[in-house]
Amino acid sequence: MLSDTTRQKIGALIGKYPQRRSALIPSLQLAQSEAGYLAPDVICEIAEIFDLSPNEVYEVVSFYTMLYRKPVGKYVIQVCTNISCLLCKAEEILAHLEKRLGIKPGETTADGKFTLLEVECLASCDTAPVAQINEDYYENLTVQRIDEILESLK
Numbered sequence: 263m264l265s266d267t268t269r270q271k272i273g274a275l276i277g278k279y280p281q282r283r284s285a286l287i288p289s290l291q292l293a294q295s296e297a298g299y300l301a302p303d304v305i306c307e308i309a310e311i312f313d314l315s316p317n318e319v320y321e322v323v324s325f326y327t328m329l330y331r332k333p334v335g336k337y338v339i340q341v342c343t344n345i346s347c348l349l350c351k352a353e354e355i356l357a358h359l360e361k362r363l364g365i366k367p368g369e370t371t372a373d374g375k376f377t378l379l380e381v382e383c384l385a386s387c388d389t390a391p392v393a394q395i396n397e398d399y400y401e402n403l404t405v406q407r408i409d410e411i412l413e414s415l416k
């Protein structure tokens with residue numbers, strides 16, 4: 263369930279846009295910041311606020327990789343495997359992460375520290391291969407660099 267505070271913030275967001283629906287994605291991000299992901303009941307609440315069907319909101323949530331439909335780890339590692347990154351050995355980076363963390367894309371480590379995701383273009387093709395960990399970009403990745411990054415994440 264959304265808190266009163268989040269409901270008030272969503273109301274304020276809606277007021278900033280000429281069309282109510284324009285506030286949907288930032289509102290989903292706000293809702294996600296409360297519980298770490300968007301549970302089905304929260305999606306229904308948001309749908310009600312926006313006068314949309316739950317399915318319409320679910321379509322948005324399932325499209326954007328920054329919106330999570332299940333709990334995620336402390337660090338969400340999104341590895342781009344689109345064409346530029348693929349040509350620069352992104353598959354090697356992803357395979358290394360799978361082996362090192364012992365999980366496949368879409369999974370979270372047992373200690374809840376890392377979630378691994380394979381994503382489409384992160385819009386930094388000139389610095390491929392690229393991964394995003396939470397809000398930060400990591401570019402020109404190598405297996406050695408990804409190991410250093412993992413060590414730095416406490």
Ligand code: FES
Nearest residue numbers: 342347384386387
């Ligand atoms: S293809 Fe990876 S950032 Fe664009």
